[in-house]
Every structure is written in C-alpha cells, then in structure tokens.
Amino acid sequence: MTVHVVPVRHHSPARRIRVLLRRRVDWLAVRARRLGGARADAGMTTAEYAVGTVAACAFAALLYKVVTSGAVSGALSELLNRALHAV
Structure with a gap:
C-alpha cells in the first residue's frame, strides 16, 4: 500500500487535522494487516x-x-x- 504524503503546513487547520488523522488511520490499517497472521497461536x-x-x-x-x-x-x-x- 502506498501512502501519499501531503505537506501539512499549507492547509487550513481543519484540513491539517484531517490529513494527519488519515495518515494515522492508514498506518494503523497497515499494522493491522501485518499483525493479522499472529492469530495462529491464540x-x-x-x-x-x-x-x-x-x-x-x-x-x-x-x-x-x-x-x-x-x-x-x-x-x-x-x-x-x-x-x-x-x-
């Protein structure tokens, strides 16, 4: 998955928050997919x-x-x- 990095400083405060939240959600989604195989020894x-x-x-x-x-x-x-x- 490719995460597009958009410079945050050129946006309005509300837009900045949305961009930062989207980055965090994308990062968490990648982490969840990577850890998905760890359920074999539950x-x-x-x-x-x-x-x-x-x-x-x-x-x-x-x-x-x-x-x-x-x-x-x-x-x-x-x-x-x-x-x-x-x-």
Whole structure:
C-alpha cells in the first residue's frame, strides 16, 4: 500500500487535522494487516496463564515457608518490637 504524503503546513487547520488523522488511520490499517497472521497461536495464552499461575503459587509457598521459619519469624518479631518501643 502506498501512502501519499501531503505537506501539512499549507492547509487550513481543519484540513491539517484531517490529513494527519488519515495518515494515522492508514498506518494503523497497515499494522493491522501485518499483525493479522499472529492469530495462529491464540490458544497459547491460556497455557501461559496456567504456567504463570503455577509459578506464582510455588513462589508464594516458598516465601511462606521462609517467613514462617524460626529464624526469620524471630527476626521479624524483634524488629517489630524495636519499632514499637522506639515511638
């Protein structure tokens, strides 16, 4: 597709806006045509969300184990007590 470039500065303000909008619409149409072939793997998003959810749950479980361990729990309690007694 050939996009004709018209110098914008020689037109009235309303004409300038129409020309600029037409250029944007033409550009978006070209982009949409180029990306049209990307729909072949549309089902992949569900699998990607599932893998991401499993990874997030595994990270949350690991973080829970670390925070509830004796050493970390004691350090957090000590830090909280020091913060409350400082005020």
